[in-house]
Amino acid sequence: MTNIPVNAVDVSNLTVKFGDFIAVNNISFSVEKGEIFGFLGANGAGKTTTIRVLCGLLLPTSGKVKVSDVTYEQGIEAIKAKVGYMSQKFTLYNDLSIHENFAFTASLRKIPSDTLKRRTKELLEFIGFSKPMNTLVRDLPGGIKQQVSLAASILHDPEIIFLDEPTAGVTPVARARFWALIKQLAKDGKTIFVTTHYMDEAEQCGRIALMRTGKIIALDGPENLKKTTFPEPIIELNPKGTIPSELIEQLRINKAVDSIDSYGMKYHLIIKDPQEWNQLSINIAPYFVIRQIPPSLEDVFIRLVEGVTR
Amino acid sequence: MQQMSIGIKISNIKKKLGPNQALDGVSTHFEEGLLHGLIGPEGAGKTTLLRTLLNLLTPDEGTVQFTNHGANIDYNSIRSSIAYMPQQQSLYGDLSISEHLDFFRDLYQIPQDVYLKRREELLHITRLDKFIDRPAGKLSGGMYKKLGLMCALLQSPAAILLDEPTNGVDPISRREFWDLLHRLSKENILIIFATAYMDEAERCDRVHILSTGSLIAEGTPRGVLERENVESYDALFIKRAAEGVL
Numbered sequence: 001m002t003n004i005p006v007n008a009v010d011v012s013n014l015t016v017k018f019g020d021f022i023a024v025n026n027i028s029f030s031v032e033k034g035e036i037f038g039f040l041g042a043n044g045a046g047k048t049t050t051i052r053v054l055c056g057l058l059l060p061t062s063g064k065v066k067v068s069d070v071t072y073e074q075g076i077e078a079i080k081a082k083v084g085y086m087s088q089k090f091t092l093y094n095d096l097s098i099h100e101n102f103a104f105t106a107s108l109r110k111i112p113s114d115t116l117k118r119r120t121k122e123l124l125e126f127i128g129f130s131k132p133m134n135t136l137v138r139d140l141p142g143g144i145k146q147q148v149s150l151a152a153s154i155l156h157d158p159e160i161i162f163l164d165e166p167t168a169g170v171t172p173v174a175r176a177r178f179w180a181l182i183k184q185l186a187k188d189g190k191t192i193f194v195t196t197h198y199m200d201e202a203e204q205c206g207r208i209a210l211m212r213t214g215k216i217i218a219l220d221g222p223e224n225l226k227k228t229t230f231p232e233p234i235i236e237l238n239p240k241g242t243i244p245s246e247l248i249e250q251l252r253i254n255k256a257v258d259s260i261d262s263y264g265m266k267y268h269l270i271i272k273d274p275q276e277w278n279q280l281s282i283n284i285a286p287y288f289v290i291r292q293i294p295p296s297l298e299d300v301f302i303r304l305v306e307g308v309t310r
Numbered sequence: 311m312q313q314m315s316i317g318i319k320i321s322n323i324k325k326k327l328g329p330n331q332a333l334d335g336v337s338t339h340f341e342e343g344l345l346h347g348l349i350g351p352e353g354a355g356k357t358t359l360l361r362t363l364l365n366l367l368t369p370d371e372g373t374v375q376f377t378n379h380g381a382n383i384d385y386n387s388i389r390s391s392i393a394y395m396p397q398q399q400s401l402y403g404d405l406s407i408s409e410h411l412d413f414f415r416d417l418y419q420i421p422q423d424v425y426l427k428r429r430e431e432l433l434h435i436t437r438l439d440k441f442i443d444r445p446a447g448k449l450s451g452g453m454y455k456k457l458g459l460m461c462a463l464l465q466s467p468a469a470i471l472l473d474e475p476t477n478g479v480d481p482i483s484r485r486e487f488w489d490l491l492h493r494l495s496k497e498n499i500l501i502i503f504a505t506a507y508m509d510e511a512e513r514c515d516r517v518h519i520l521s522t523g524s525l526i527a528e529g530t531p532r533g534v535l536e537r538e539n540v541e542s543y544d545a546l547f548i549k550r551a552a553e554g555v556l
Contacts, residue, residue: 041480042480042483043452043479043483141353142353168478168506169352171521172543172547173548174351175544176548197479197480199509200544261485261489265531266512298485298509301481302481305481
């Protein structure tokens with residue numbers, strides 16, 4: 001037998017309609033077991049709807065969905081057992097202690113008490129938690145709270161873990177620690193599904209799917225997405241002093257220039273015609289320090305979602 | 311009449327909230343007409359500092375001094391010129407964009423001719439002019455934030471304080487929001503912008519990096535990175551943590 005990669009998620013021709021509105025429009029994709037998969041898109045692109053289907057919370061209008069070898073034909077409860085969901089905002093109750101939160105989650109998930117005991121011990125060791133279990137969640141620092149949220153969402157040992165903007169607002173140190181935990185889970189064979197507006201988080205993913213108006217418009221690794229979206233480098237213009245106010249507008253309509261956007265005190269310019277640009281760059285050299293910069297995922301996101309054609 | 315130009319100098323602000331030392335001796339200068347970023351993770355003291363600047367909280371120690379063209383000025387004489395966009399903004403889900411603007415016109419008692427001009431201008435720059443009849447409850451995250459900003463800007467403030475307005479907003483709406491702020495900034499409005507997104511530091515004229523109630527660095531976005539010899543603001547936090555400062 002040949003070695004077939006094991007898929008944690010298989011979606012083929014998934015469509016979800018709400019009345020006349022098509023929220024998800026005939027999408028197909030697969031996520032491999034052990035992958036960290038990013039799911040991006042503007043507000044209203046259809047991300048949440050897709051995830052609700054994958055979590056067993058919403059029936060598809062048409063198409064096939066297989067989550068860790070379970071299909072909708074086997075019932076949504078069977079799907080729910082395979083998935084965990086963590087949102088920094090809603091996973092834990094602030095007024096309950098860690099113990100109470102875990103007990104509550106366990107009863108929702110119908111986890112027997114001896115399993116709860118064992119999993120609690122395992123998971124607290126995994127996240128390196130050392131405070132008393134009767135500490136109220138609201139008294140935990142942001143970074144610790146987020147790790148405890150993660151533990152609560154995988155108490156039932158799911159195959160697939162959905163993370164919704166998991167590290168927004170926590171310190172960069174806590175964020176690095178969190179991603180180390182996530183990478184360990186992926187290494188142990190868990191599949192991680194991340195939705196975020198935070199490009200730093202998207203950078204941590206192995207592959208990224210980008211949704212726009214119900215369709216997947218790009219699916220690749222972060223580096224490949226950058227390369228294919230921007231074959232030409234991005235030019236950063238850093239004003240040397242006060243620049244004439246009409247200069248930016250003139251650049252915007254120059255035929256060498258595809259687009260120019262302000263970026264703090266600087267500008268990011270994308271070249272349309274490299275030869276024209278050679279001349280233009282000499283002309284504007286008195287006004288700007290000009291350098292080439294690699295595109296960021298944010299540049300990619302904006303380019304693809306706004307659908308600007310070259 | 312000379313146009314109002316607001317700056318704020320604060321000195322050694324300390325504020326305890328319950329058992330937490332929310333602000334632990336913060337001194338800085340928010341310069342007139344510049345776009346200031348107040349950057350730090352959750353719990354750094356950003357909201358407490360904004361609320362202290364607005365006189366909504368009284369500091370335990372320290373002073374807040376407002377200036378107008380460099381001269382000290384009494385807060386009460388300018389408080390109506392300062393707008394505030396809190397984190398949880400109370401807009402009305404059932405009211406449309408248009409109805410919100412009318413409501414805030416009445417609240418601020420703006421003359422009709424001034425209102426109509428300002429309204430048109432704001433709808434144009436926020437690109438919300440096509441959605442004026444849509445209820446706030448049905449707006450996307452980014453549009454909702456822009457409506458909040460519009461309501462705050464209706465009275466043509468000389469300063470605006472924003473508490474994490476881009477939290478949970480997609481990158482396109484975030485960029486539009488920043489473009490909007492840069493346009494405002496050119497009108498000599500003082501803008502103080504609190505955010506937990508480190509990458510937004512680059513978009514400000516001045517950054518003030520806050521962590522557990524103290525300023526750990528400030529200056530121009532690039533100046534701070536050069537002085538600290540780090541690549542990014544994330545790296546700055548990681549460096550300080552390694553030094554045992556955080």
